[in-house]
Amino acid sequence: xxxxxxxxxxxxxxxxxxxxxxxxxxxxxxxxxxxxxxxxxxxxxxxxxxxxxxxxxxxxxxxxxxxxxxxxxxxxxxxxxxxxxxxxxxxxxxxxxxxxxxxxxxxxxxxxxxxxxxxxxxxxxxxxxxxxxxxxxxxxxxxxxxxxxxxxxxxxxxxxxxxxxxxxxxxxxxxxxxxxxxxxxxxxxxxxxxxxxxxxxxxxxxxxxxxxxxxxxxxxxxxxxxxxxxxxxxxxxxxxxxxxxxxxxxxxxxxxxxxxxxxxxx
Amino acid sequence: xxxxxxxxxxxxxxxxxxxxxxxxxxxxxxxxxxxxxxxxxxxxxxxxxxxxxxxxxxxxxxxxxxxxxxxxxxxxxxxxxxxxxxxxxxxxxxxxxxxxxxxxxxxxxxxxxxxxxxxxxxxxxxxxxxxxxxxxxxxxxxxxxxxxxxxxxxxxxxxxxxxxxxxxxxxxxxxxxxxxxxxxxxxxxxxxxxxxxxxxxxxxxxxxxxxxxxxxxxxxxxxxxxxxxxxxxxxxxxxxxxxxxxxxxxxxxxxxxxxxxxxxxxxxxxxxxxxxxxxxxxxxxxxxxxxxxxxxxxxxxxxxxxxxxxxxxxxxxxxxxxxxxxxxxxxxxxxxxxxxxxxxxxxxxxxxxxxxxxx
Amino acid sequence: xxxxxxxxxxxxxxxxxxxxxxxxxxxxxxxxxxxxxxxxxxxxxxxxxxxxxxxxxxxxxxxxxxxxxxxxxxxxxxxxxxxxxxxxxxxxxxxxxxxxxxxxxxxxxxxxxxxxxxxxxxxxxxxxxxxxxxxxxxxxxxxxxxxxxxxxxxxxxxxxxxxxxxxxxxxxxxxxxxxxxxxxxxxxxxxxxxxxxxxxxxxxxxxxxxxxxxxxxxxxxxxxxxxxxxxxxxxxxxxxxxxxxxxxxxxxxxxxxxxxxxxxxxxxxxxxxxxxxxxxxxxxxxxxxxxxxxxxxxxxxxxxxxxxxxxxxxxxxxxxxxxxxx
Numbered sequence: 037x038x039x040x041x042x043x044x045x046x047x048x049x050x051x052x053x054x055x056x057x058x059x060x061x062x063x064x065x066x067x068x069x070x071x072x073x074x075x076x077x078x079x080x081x082x083x084x085x086x087x088x089x090x091x092x093x094x095x096x097x098x099x100x101x102x103x104x105x106x107x108x109x110x111x112x113x114x115x116x117x118x119x120x121x122x123x124x125x126x127x128x129x130x131x132x133x134x135x136x137x138x139x140x141x142x143x144x145x146x147x148x149x150x151x152x153x154x155x156x157x158x159x160x161x162x163x164x165x166x167x168x169x170x171x172x173x174x175x176x177x178x179x180x181x182x183x184x185x186x187x188x189x190x191x192x193x194x195x196x197x198x199x200x201x202x203x204x205x206x207x208x209x210x211x212x213x214x215x216x217x218x219x220x221x222x223x224x225x226x227x228x229x230x231x232x233x234x235x236x237x238x239x240x241x242x243x244x245x246x247x248x249x250x251x252x253x254x255x256x257x258x259x260x261x262x263x264x265x266x267x268x269x270x271x272x273x274x275x276x277x278x279x280x281x282x283x284x285x286x287x288x289x290x291x292x293x294x295x296x297x298x299x300x301x302x
Numbered sequence: 303x304x305x306x307x308x309x310x311x312x313x314x315x316x317x318x319x320x321x322x323x324x325x326x327x328x329x330x331x332x333x334x335x336x337x338x339x340x341x342x343x344x345x346x347x348x349x350x351x352x353x354x355x356x357x358x359x360x361x362x363x364x365x366x367x368x369x370x371x372x373x374x375x376x377x378x379x380x381x382x383x384x385x386x387x388x389x390x391x392x393x394x395x396x397x398x399x400x401x402x403x404x405x406x407x408x409x410x411x412x413x414x415x416x417x418x419x420x421x422x423x424x425x426x427x428x429x430x431x432x433x434x435x436x437x438x439x440x441x442x443x444x445x446x447x448x449x450x451x452x453x454x455x456x457x458x459x460x461x462x463x464x465x466x467x468x469x470x471x472x473x474x475x476x477x478x479x480x481x482x483x484x485x486x487x488x489x490x491x492x493x494x495x496x497x498x499x500x501x502x503x504x505x506x507x508x509x510x511x512x513x514x515x516x517x518x519x520x521x522x523x524x525x526x527x528x529x530x531x532x533x534x535x536x537x538x539x540x541x542x543x544x545x546x547x548x549x550x551x552x553x554x555x556x557x558x559x560x561x562x563x564x565x566x567x568x569x570x571x572x573x574x575x576x577x578x579x580x581x582x583x584x585x586x587x588x589x590x591x592x593x594x595x596x597x598x599x600x601x602x603x604x605x606x607x608x609x610x611x612x613x614x615x616x617x618x619x620x621x622x623x624x625x626x627x628x629x630x631x632x633x634x635x636x637x638x639x640x641x642x643x644x645x646x647x648x649x650x651x652x653x654x655x656x657x658x659x660x661x
Numbered sequence: 662x663x664x665x666x667x668x669x670x671x672x673x674x675x676x677x678x679x680x681x682x683x684x685x686x687x688x689x690x691x692x693x694x695x696x697x698x699x700x701x702x703x704x705x706x707x708x709x710x711x712x713x714x715x716x717x718x719x720x721x722x723x724x725x726x727x728x729x730x731x732x733x734x735x736x737x738x739x740x741x742x743x744x745x746x747x748x749x750x751x752x753x754x755x756x757x758x759x760x761x762x763x764x765x766x767x768x769x770x771x772x773x774x775x776x777x778x779x780x781x782x783x784x785x786x787x788x789x790x791x792x793x794x795x796x797x798x799x800x801x802x803x804x805x806x807x808x809x810x811x812x813x814x815x816x817x818x819x820x821x822x823x824x825x826x827x828x829x830x831x832x833x834x835x836x837x838x839x840x841x842x843x844x845x846x847x848x849x850x851x852x853x854x855x856x857x858x859x860x861x862x863x864x865x866x867x868x869x870x871x872x873x874x875x876x877x878x879x880x881x882x883x884x885x886x887x888x889x890x891x892x893x894x895x896x897x898x899x900x901x902x903x904x905x906x907x908x909x910x911x912x913x914x915x916x917x918x919x920x921x922x923x924x925x926x927x928x929x930x931x932x933x934x935x936x937x938x939x940x941x942x943x944x945x946x947x948x949x950x951x952x953x954x955x956x957x958x959x960x961x962x963x964x965x966x967x968x969x970x971x972x973x974x975x976x977x978x979x980x981x982x983x984x985x986x987x
Contacts, residue, residue: 043789050786054808054864057819060829064822072822073832118699125692126685133696136703142914143707144921146938147958150945151710154717154955158727175706178699192392198356199389201376203403203454213402217393229810236812238924243945252814259818259928269822272815283810287803316682358684 061276065269072265083270093271096254100235103170103250108230110170111177112185115226119185120215124194141179148175149243156244164246172240177230184229184290188222189215221289228286232279251275305368307332307490308353308458313362315348315514322348323514325362330458330492335484337493337501340511341537346494347386349511350460353492354383367457377406382451383460386467388443390435396422397431399446403454421449424483441472452487459484461493465500477503498538502526510534531661535583542589542629543659544582544602548574556658558582562624565599568656581659588655589631591618591641592648600653604629606645616640620649718955727952735956761940761957765964768936771851772919775858780912782859783866788900790867791874802871808864817928820857824848824929849931857929858919866911873907874900906982913969920965921958937961 060072068078087093121127122134140148152172156162196218200210216223238252245253255275258268306329315323323345330336338346351357352364355376364371366380382403391399401418409417422428425445430438438446444464451459461480465473481504484491495501501508502522509519518530529535532543546558546566556574558566566582574580594603604620607628613635620629629649641647718735721728743757756762786805794801808816823829824847831843847853877900885895923938930936937957944954973979 043785043793046785047789050782051804053782053860054805057823057860058808058811058816060822061815061819064829071827071832072825072829073827074829075832075836114698114702117695121692121695125688125695127689127692130692133700137699139703139707142917143962144918144938146921146923146941147714147962148707148710150941150951150954150958151714152706153945154951155710155713158717158951159713171706174702178702182699193387193389195385195387195389196391198354198376199383199385199391199450200402201356202354202381202383203450204377204406205403206375206377209406214391232810236810236814238812238814252812255818256814259821268818272812272818276811276815279811280807283807284803287806291799291803316685360682360684 062273065273083266096249100251104231104234107173107234111230112226115181123189145239168244173234177233181226225286225290309365311363313359337505337508339501344511345514380457382456384464386462388447421453425449567653571658583657586630586632720952764937776916778859787870853929854934862915869911873904
C-alpha cells in the first residue's frame, strides 16, 4: 500500500534522534584522540584497556553490582506478594494502595533523595553508606517490579489457581506449583529491570552515598575533568552495553512468556 | 430422598452491596445428575463455586455427605470441578495435568500411572499423554479438564458450563458421553448451564435460577409441563400467554374470560380463586390451526403473519385481535399443506393442554 | 471466570458488606497481609521521609547550627515582599529573595516546553507503531524501550558531547568547513536543557501512548469508515479522543519529575539553564541550608500538584476516563 510513507520516514528519523546522541559515546570511545571531536583520527581500544587499571572505577563497579543485586532481589521479593495481593484478593482501598505504590514514579528524584537524606541524618542519626543508597533504590525500583509482575499475573487465568486448590493443593503448594512457574517470566524481568534501575540510578546515590561511590557517581565525578573524557566515554559505553543486553533479555523473556501461555481457540 | 449427598441450607452470598444469592435451599441425592439452569448473572456459578469452596457463603449451611463444609478450603473437599475456561495448566503436558491432583495423595508410582492411564482411556485421549497443553484443541482441552477432575474420584463432580465453548456438533456428542459416564461412574454431577435444551437432555433434576433465587426445582418434564411461573415458562421453551379473568371453578376445571380473546378453560391450579387476573399458558405444539369457524371455548380467531416451513413441522405466527403478542403455533407436517400468509384461521387447544399462571 | 462472579465490588462498608462477612474479611486480611512488606517500604521510605522533610522545613540553619525551634521563617522568606524590584524575562518581582520564584517559573516553563515537545514527537511514532507496523512489532517495541532503560545520566551526558564547544556538532561543522570557529550558543542555555530533556524522556511516553492506541477496537474505525468518515476525520473523531487519557497521563509522568530535575541543568544548562532542582541541590550541599531547601522542595511539590489538578479539572480528565472505561 502506498499510504504512510511519511510516517515510515518519520519513524526512522525518530529512532535516529533517540539513538544518535547516545551512540556518539561508543563512537568516540574507540577514537584515538583525547577530545570527542570530528574528524575521527583512528581506531583504538586503548581507552578500554586503561579503564581496567583504574582501581577506583573497579571499586565503584563492584559497589554498583553489589547494590544492584541486593536491591533487585529485595524489591522483587517484596513485589511478588504485593502483585499477588493486587491481582488476586478483594479488599477495600485497593486503588489508593496501588496509586501509593506508583508514587515514586512521579515524585522528582531530588525530592526523594533529600527527604531520605534528612530522615537518615537528622532523625535516625545513621551514617550514609552503600546501605542507605540501596534502601533508596528499593523505593524507586519497587513500582517497576510491581507493574511488571501485575501485568504478568493478569496475563493468566485466575481459575488455574482455583483449579489447583480444587485438586487438593494448599495455597502455598498452589503458589509453588502454578503461580510461580507461570509468573516466572515476569519474575525474571522484574529482577533484571530492578537491577538496571539501581545500576543506572544517579541522583539518590549521589545524595545518600557515604565515602564509597557507585558507578554513576564515579562517572559523574569524572565528567568534570576534560582530560579524562576518553575513559569516561569508554566507561559510559560499557554501561550502555550492559543495560541494553539486560533490557533485551528482560523484554524477550516477558514477550515469550505471554505468547506461549495463551494457546488455544479463544 | 432418604439421605441427600449435598444439603444446601439458607445459603446467601453478597459481593459488597450486590446480593448474588438469596437463601438457597437444595438437597441433591447420591448419583444424581443435577443442573443449575439460568441466564447469566442469576447466581448459578456463584452457587457452584460455593460448593467447590472457592467462594464461601455469606450465611447459611452446606453439608456434603453429612459433613459441614463451611470454612473447609477447596483442597479438603470431596468435590472436583471442570472449569468453564478448562483451566488447563499451560506449563504441563496432558499426563502432568491429569496427574496434578494425584500428587497430593501420596500414591505409589504404579498406582498413579494406572489411574492416569484409566482416566486417559475414559476420556479417549489415548496417545496424547505427552502432548503439551497449548497444542490441544478445544474439545481435547475439555476432555483433559474432565479427566483431571474425575481421576480424583470425587463424591461430587462440579461442571461450570463445560460445553459452552464447543461447536454444536461436538457439544451434542459430549452431552451423550457425559450422561453415559455419569451413569457408569455413579458420581453425583452438579452441572451449570444457561442452555435449557442441554439441561433437559442431561439432568435428572433441574434448579431453574433467576436473580439469585430458585424459581423452580423439578424434573425436566415437570419444568416443561408445569412451569411454576411465567419466567420459568418462557425460559424453558416458548409459551403463549393469554391474559384472562377467572369466572368459575368447578370439577377441577376453571372457566375464564379472555375479553376479546373469548372464553377459555383450564385445569384448576393451587391458589387461584374467582375473580383473579391470571395468564393462560399454552405451548405452541398444543395449539392447532383450523379453518375459520364459530367462536367458542379455547378458540381464538387470527390471521397468518408468518409461516416457517421446517420440513417435519410448520411454525405459524398468528396475529389476533386483543393480543399484543402474536400467537405461536407448531403443527406437525402431516399433509404437506401450508396456510398461506394472510389467511384467516382459528387457533384452538384442548383444556388439558392449558396451564394457569398467577405470576 | 463467569459473569456471575464479576460483581459490584463497591459498598464494602455498606450493610452486609465486608465486616458482616467472615469469608470476605479473611480474604481482605490476607490481601493486606501480602501487601504489607511493600506498604512498609512505602511508609518508611516515602511517607516518613517526606514527613521529616516537612518538619525540617520549619527549622532554621544559622551557619553550622541547626535551630530546631518551630518557625515559618523559611516559608516567609520565600514569599517576603520587598521594595527592591527584580526584573526577569519582562516580569517584575517585588520579592526580597526572588531566586526561588524565578527558578520555579523557569523550571515550569522549560518542563512544559519539554513535555509538549515530547508528546508531539512521540505521538506520531506511537501511531506508526500501533497502526502501521505489522511485522516485527515486538522488535520495534523493544527497540523503543531500550533507550528508556539506559542510564539517564549517560543520555544527558551524550548531549554535552554532542553540543559542547569541542563537541560533535561544532567539530563536525568545522571539519566540513561550514564554520570557522565553534558555535558557543549550542550548550549551556535553556534551549539545550529543553532539547536534552525532550530526548531523555521521549522514549518514556511512546509506549504508554502506543498502549492506549493499540487498545482501540479496530472495528470501531471500520464502523466510522463505513459511516462515511475520511481517514483524517476518523483520526479526529475516534483515535484522538480515545487515546487522550493515556496520552495525558503519560505527559504528566514527564512533566512532574522534570520540573524537579537537576542532572540535566547541571550538565548542559550552564548558568542560564539552572532550574529549581539545582537550587535545592545547592542548598543541601554547598550552601548548607537544608531547612530552606526542604521548604523549597515542598513548595515546589505543592505548586506542581495544584497546577496538575487545575489542568486535569479544566480539561475534564476524570469524565474523559470514565467515558473511556464504559
